[in-house]
Amino acid sequence: MPRPTAFPRSRRLKRRRLIRPLFERDRTDVQRVRAGTVVLLTRTVPRADTGHDVGLQVGFAPGRRRTNALRTQVRRHLRETFRLHQEALLGRFGDRPDALTVMVLFRGRDADAGAAIRRDLPRALARLADADLQVADRPLSTPDAPPETRPS
Structure with a gap:
């Protein structure tokens, strides 16, 4: 049985086709949760589209920083703050x-990043756990469907 504070690779959001829709502004199925310097972009998708049998996948975007070391x-x-405060989300999406x-996303200053993340990310995760998230109504892609074409 995995530890409740573990963050295995299967829970990491790495697929572009799952990440890209989170950043599209005109999508109605993406929810934003903000708490101070932290913003959570969320979307529910069919479990089969994640490539793993997990109910939650998470990615981290530190924003543009002066150096790669700061990023x-x-x-x-x-990652560490999320790992310590993920229980509510895991419990809610474990059986769905x-x-x-x-x-x-982190949108704060570099100087106080650690303190701001430890303060704001747990609040954002609590708000997300309490939010009314809808079940996805269709898969992202179907293997039998022809690729979409754009009109010229």
Whole structure:
């Protein structure tokens, strides 16, 4: 049985076709949850589209920083704080037929990133756990469907 504070690779959001829709502004199925310097972009998708049998996949975007070292440091703070406060989301999406995809964004200053993330990310996760999230109504892609073409 996995530990409740573990963050295995299967829970990491890596597929572009799952990440890209989170950042499209005109989508109505993406929910935003903001708490201070942290923004969560969320969307429910059919579990089969994640590639793993997990109810939650999470990605981390530290934003543009001056150096790669700062980006790495902010990303580590985001991952660690999420790992410690993920229980509510895991409990809610463990048995559902769909999966929650979450992108965690940090929009604060570099100087106080660690303290701001430890303060704001748990609040954002609590708000997300209490939100009314709808089950996805269709898969992202079907293997038998022809690719969509754009009109010229």
